Amino acid sequence: MTPEELLRLYDQQLRAEAEVADADEVTAIGPVLAAIFPARGRGFATARPIPAGTDVEALVAEVAAHFQSDPRVSNAEWKTRGHDGTLGLLDALARHGFRLEEVETIMAGDIDAVIAAESPIPVHYSLHRADTPALIREAEALAGRVFGDSPEDSARRADELVERDRRWPGSFEMWCVRDARGEIVCSGRVDPVPGSDFAGLWGGACAPEHRGLGLYRALTAARARSARERGVRFLQSDCSPMSRPILERAGLVPITTTTPAVWRR
Structure with missing residues (x-):
């Protein structure tokens, strides 16, 4: 299969619900699924491409507050994808306390x-x-x-x-x-x-x-x-x-x- 075909399958089969299937709790915040794994002290946020016109700053603030307000969560990751092209997402995450780590390649x-x-x-x-x-x-x-x-x-x-x-x-x-x-x-x-x-x-x-x-x-x-x-x-x-x-x-x-x-x- 071509990389484009593989990416299409990846978007269809491996994003959002598939990533939080084993979570103890999942809360939908707009297009984002915010999952919590209490035993691990971990939160995880993921989404399919965020619709154009979404107030990204407000969305990130709400998801950050969701994790911050739960004392069971000691750390949380927001999974971003480069091909989504969501304008301002990485900057908004940095402003709300998320540290941007090294870019990884999805193979x-x-x-x-x-x-x-x-x-x-x-x-x-x-x-x-x-x-x-x-x-x-x-x-x-x-x-x-x-x-x-x-x-x-x-x-x-x-x-x-x-x-x-x-x-x-x-x-x-x-x-x-x-x-x-x-x-x-x-x-x-x-x-x-x-x-x-x-x-x-x-x-x-x-x-x-x-x-x-x-x-x-x-x-x-x-x-x-x-x-x-x-x-x-x-x-x-x-x-x-x-x-x-x-x-x-x-x-x-x-x-x-x-x-x-x-x-x-």
Whole structure:
């Protein structure tokens, strides 16, 4: 499929309701869905393209006040998309306390193309699912170290994933690569999106000293094969500038951008 066709499917299947399906509470504020995940202390705001003529400043102020007024919410993200072209949105978010983070590229692609781009991993490495609480925690700890997160934040995310796996088995799969010493050196999740043709690739990380060996591409292909067995046709990922060339070589194409806007109490 062309990037334009993939973007059309992305807009139809992966935005708004699909992004907050697992939220505890969702409040519609104009065109925005404001979701709250109390156990995570997290809020999340998303929308389909905001209609022309909307008072963007007033809309952002109302959504910000919604999160600020709820003591359960310690942080919140507003998910923006570059192709929407909503005039003044990023400036309004900054004025209302949201910090604009690094622009990420939204990638998507046919799952068969990703599998076809697989490269074998070197000997002395092994690739498999992290399918126990202990392995999920180990894989998430590796990602935390790669991304420079605090041990507390990494442990909290691991707890959330373990609990999610307990409550909703099959809602995601964690995959990992081990080196000759048995240590996890590369890891990432694949999350099938219910009611869609997509699965998301999330949390991909590879230890610096093990990069350039094809581990991440092999990890991506393994996740793709597993997702295809569950009927998934397309993959999607939000990626950093470092990950983009790897995912392009793995068969994904850029379709738009996102600038995460994050508010913290």
